[in-house]
Amino acid sequence: MLNKNAFKVAIVVVCVVMVGTSCARLKPAPPVPPPVPVPPVVPTPVGPVVSELEYKSTEDTPGLGYMGSGYVQMSLRPSERLSEEPVYFSKRPLYGEINLGDSEDARYVLVIDESKGTRAGYDTLYIDANNNEDLTDDEKVVAKSAGNSQMTEFPQVELTLEYGDSNYPYYLTPRVYSFGDTQVNWTSAGYCEGEITFGDKTYRVALFDDTCNGVFNDAYAPRRGAPMSGTIYARGDTLVVDVNGDGEFGKHIYDTPEMYHVGKYVSFGDKCYELEIDPSGRKITVRESESPCGYVTTDQDGYSVELLSDDGGLKLAGNARTLKVPAGEYRVAGCSFEVEDDDGISWKMIGRGDWRQDAVSVNPDEKAAVAFGAPLTASITAARSGDSFRFSLEIKGQGGETYSAGEIQRDGSRLPPPKFEVRNGEGEIVASADFAFG
DSSP: OOOHHHHHHHHHHHHHHHHHHHHSOOOOOOOOOOOOOOOOOOOOOOOOEEEEOEEEEGGGSOOOBOOOEEEEEOBSSOSSOOSBOOOOSSSSOEEEEEEOSSSSOOEEEEEEEOTTOTTSOOOEEEEOTTOSSBSTTSOOEEOSBOOOSSEEEOOOEEEEEEETTEEEEEEEEEEEEEESEEEEEEEEOEEEEEEEEETTEEEEEEEEOTTOSSOSOOOOEEOSSOOTTOBOOEEOOEEEEOTTOSOOOOBOTTTOTTEEEOBSEEEETTEEEEEEEOTTSSEEEEEEOOSOEEEEEOSOSSEEEEEEETTEEEEEEESOSEEEEESEEEEEEEEEEEEEOTTSOEEEEEEEOBTTSOOEEEOTTOEEEOOOSSSOEEEEEEEEETTEEEEEEEEEOTTSOEEEEEEEEETTEEOOOOEEEEEOTTSOEEEEEEOOOO
């Protein structure tokens, strides 16, 4: 029931509405258009990102670390016919050839000469830098120093390599070794630098020809002639990603999380990418992989592990316990990890995988454990030879990988060689010595 005052208010409201209606002709409201249908949001597929890289000399960037090398055994006759040759001062100039690049004619002839006469030492080098089988139009390379009778160093040499329809420079640094038979050793002296994009981030990168064959896309693969120990030794070209943005491209085997051995895939962040590297190294194409993927798990923190598959190397690093990888078969080729003991002391270990261990199978959308690292097990074996014994120390991780005592660091410092003692049946020490590194 309304009270008297409330009832008056209601009457006034009704009268105002009625008076307004009778005194003014209201315009009809415009019709409301029907709602425009909004199409569903479909993610735009991320296409491949192509990056151009610039080739640089390693002389302009010191401190890069290990660079790939190769060698050729020298002989008294060239392996291919030369149209012109310079006048030699030695009665025994030596010939060899280097295979570089991916063209049909990838053979580059070189000759070493003795400027002071026969048996004075090889201190002059000629190399067919433009690969036209004529050594007279190439620069004579003079040794930087005579060195000794077993090793002579030469300055950096620039060659022209053919890749498809294009020619590019390629740098190498030669040395002459005379340990019995004479050979020329050369080191890759250039690398490609630029930027590549993973997801929504761009990083500076450097690409290295660590196989030293003039091609920058050699996938990480086992070396021929694996040692009897079963230890995995692999080789391939190297991509260094400057993840922390410090501008450094240092290379240390298994020890630098920013170093990736070249393979078909890169696991970066929580995604997998495919790499397509031009043989010249001047171009890299990155695309998010559509291959079936699974996951690997680890119980280590602060690790860096190189997995070896038929598609090359796959580098994993950091503290994540679960990582996305393409489905396939993997072996631990190399690893490093850090642990801290109860006293707060940091220990770092670097190890290599073993062929005798089973491969890890990663199935699509499933998890597979990759075992490496602590706990470690040490064992000593003894082999007798006449009246002497040879003792060997072996350190293995939980995945069967091996560790050298010389690659164990305590608070960043290398440990002294481990010691051992030999005691007789009465417990008396009859011999003691240090294990040798290596």
